[in-house]
Amino acid sequence: QVQLVESGGGLVQAGGSLRLSCAASGRTLSSYAMGWFRQAPGKEREFVAAIRWSGGWTDYADSVKGRFAISRDNAKNAVYLQMNSLKPEDTAVYYCAASWNYDRDYDRWRYRGQGTQVTVSA
Secondary structure (H helix, E strand, O other): OOEEEEEOOEEEEOOOOEEEEEEEEOOOOOOOEEEEEEEOOOOOOEEEEEEOOOOOOEEEOOOOOOOEEEEEEOOOOEEEEEEOOOOHHHOEEEEEEEEOOOOOOHHHOOEEOOOEEEEEEO
C-alpha cells in the first residue's frame, strides 16, 4: 500500500514563499506521474501542478504558472512544490497525488495524501 505524506505547509505573508514536500512509502514511484492539487474553503479541489516520472515534463494551472515550481527526487521517492510570490487566494489545503497516468482530474489519481494547510495572510 502506498502512502503519501505532505509537509511544509504553514502560515506566510503575501509575497512570501513556502516549499511543500511529499514523501512516498510502500512503493517506488519513480515510474509514476506526481501531482499537487488544492482545495480552498467552500471551493472544489483544483489542479495545481504535475510532473511526469522522468521529470522532463511539467504542467501548471494558469493561476500558479510562473510562481510555483514542481520537482521530484526519484532517489528519495519524493516530490516538491516550491511556491513563491504567494497570494491570499493561494490559501488552501494542498494534496499530493501519484498515478500511472497524468490527469488534471484529482479523482483519476491512484494514490492521494491527506493534505497540508497553506495559509497566506494579506
